[in-house]
Amino acid sequence: MSDLERKIFRIIYNMSRFRKNPTIDDLKRKTGKDEKTVRQAVKNLLSKEELIWDQEKREWKFI
Template identity: 75%
Template sequence: MTDLERKIYRIIYNMSRFRKNPTMDDLKRKTGKGEPAIRKAVKNLISRKELAWDKKKREWLF
């Protein structure tokens, strides 16, 4: 897991604990990275099954 992936994972985990899904703007502000880099990191986390999105509940699964 890269530093950016670890940082995004922790942001999503911590924000979802309080029932708030981070927006792209939240992730941009907190990581200091652009949208393409964030999308790539999230896709990598999903492909390695470290993150999953539940469409019915609209929340992240860890």
């Protein structure tokens, strides 16, 4: 897991603990990266199954 992926994972984890799903704008602001870079990092986390999006409950699952 890269530093950016680890940072995004922690942001999503910490925000979801309080029942708030972070938006792309939240992730951009907190990481200082552009949208394309943030989206790619989230896709990498999803493809590695570090994160799983539960569509029914509309929340993140963590492995």
